[in-house]
Amino acid sequence: MDWLEKSISKQRNYIKKILSEPLGEIALICSQNWHNRINLDLALIQYLKEKRSHRCRKLYAININGLQHSSNVSDDEFDETIIGRDLSTRPYLEQIDKKYNKEFFLSDVYVDKQTHKPCITALNIIKVNGKIQGYIAADFGLRDLPLKNVDEIQQQTWRQIKGDPSIRSTLFQQTRTLSAMDEHLDEVLDVVESLMTEQGIFHIKLHFSSSRATLWSCEDPFRYRIHVLNEIINPEVCLAYAKLKYPDDAYIPSNLVPKVLKTFKALRDADETIYLRAASLNIMNGFVGLNFSCDGSHYMPAEEFLTKDLNFWFGDGTKEIANDYEIQIE
Numbered sequence: 168m169d170w171l172e173k174s175i176s177k178q179r180n181y182i183k184k185i186l187s188e189p190l191g192e193i194a195l196i197c198s199q200n201w202h203n204r205i206n207l208d209l210a211l212i213q214y215l216k217e218k219r220s221h222r223c224r225k226l227y228a229i230n231i232n233g234l235q236h237s238s239n240v241s242d243d244e245f246d247e248t249i250i251g252r253d254l255s256t257r258p259y260l261e262q263i264d265k266k267y268n269k270e271f272f273l274s275d276v277y278v279d280k281q282t283h284k285p286c287i288t289a290l291n292i293i294k295v296n297g298k299i300q301g302y303i304a305a306d307f308g309l310r311d312l313p314l315k316n317v318d319e320i321q322q323q324t325w326r327q328i329k330g331d332p333s334i335r336s337t338l339f340q341q342t343r344t345l346s347a348m349d350e351h352l353d354e355v356l357d358v359v360e361s362l363m364t365e366q367g368i369f370h371i372k373l374h375f376s377s378s379r380a381t382l383w384s385c386e387d388p389f390r391y392r393i394h395v396l397n398e399i400i401n402p403e404v405c406l407a408y409a410k411l412k413y414p415d416d417a418y419i420p421s422n423l424v425p426k427v428l429k430t431f432k433a434l435r436d437a438d439e440t441i442y443l444r445a446a447s448l449n450i451m452n453g454f455v456g457l458n459f460s461c462d463g464s465h466y467m468p469a470e471e472f473l474t475k476d477l478n479f480w481f482g483d484g485t486k487e488i489a490n491d492y493e494i495q496i497e
């Protein structure tokens with residue numbers, strides 16, 4: 168199970184924990200009023216008035232055949248015109264496995280057609296005299312639930328993502344055009360190395376083809392800065408950032424930063440057709456991001472990135488370039 172699945176699973180378990188008890192209470196109320204629809208509606212309205220711990224967007228009962236058994240009830244709505252509506256094809260009903268007779272069920276997250284916001288539906292079985300009669304369903308907008316920080320860190324795994332097919336189809340009809348950044352790349356990389364290892368820049372993206380750099384600072388991580396070539400090439404740009412100790416919790420050590428940057432340059436120069444258009448490094452999660460002229464993208468741990476020689480990316484014919492950049496080819 169990867170980090171995303173773990174995060175979703177933890178959040179779902181938390182939602183179940185906070186909703187299972189109130190849904191059980193409402194299911195008991197429904198069982199006591201199941202055969203009197205008017206009393207059932209009144210009981211649902213009364214419950215919402217008395218208990219408002221989590222704002223329910225809609226509360227309604229469904230019979231065992233998937234037909235709506237009660238009105239729609241919420242703080243803002245009472246609609247009895249939809250009684251008898253067929254809900255049997257709703258995904259959350261189709262997902263319920265009646266064999267296991269689970270009391271409480273939580274649907275997958277879906278986008279509500281009215282609000283266009285992510286929602287989730289909680290259901291609880293309603294029993295009368297020990298026999299299942301249907302379900303009480305409660306719709307919640309995710310924004311109305313107290314979601315918690317599940318604190319799962321994305322795993323350090325290599326991901327390759329294909330880009331625009333139209334770009335790939337014309338790949339061999341293009342060649343690299345030397346950019347202004349290419350002509351001053353050593354100077355740019357020297358400045359960037361200092362900014363990352365000494366002045367609190369934790370994430371850098373270099374756009375080689377368009378000659379610009381995007382920087383994220385530890386002191387102000389929610390806002391990025393864009394520097395065009397004449398700014399990022401000038402060592403005085405360092406005066407715009409405070410001197411900061413290299414973060415103790417950085418995922419990669421500071422001595423790997425210049426090695427990663429040097430390899431960026433090698434990938435940029437290695438081939439005139441398949442070449443690096445943009446590259447990023449984040450020292451806090453240790454990820455390198457690469458975007459090539461074929462519009463393919465790679466995201467991988469910096470340590471793994473540094474184990475890949477140029478033959479890995481481009482095949483034979485790159486030994487001479489690798490030697491120029493002191494990159495080992497086995």
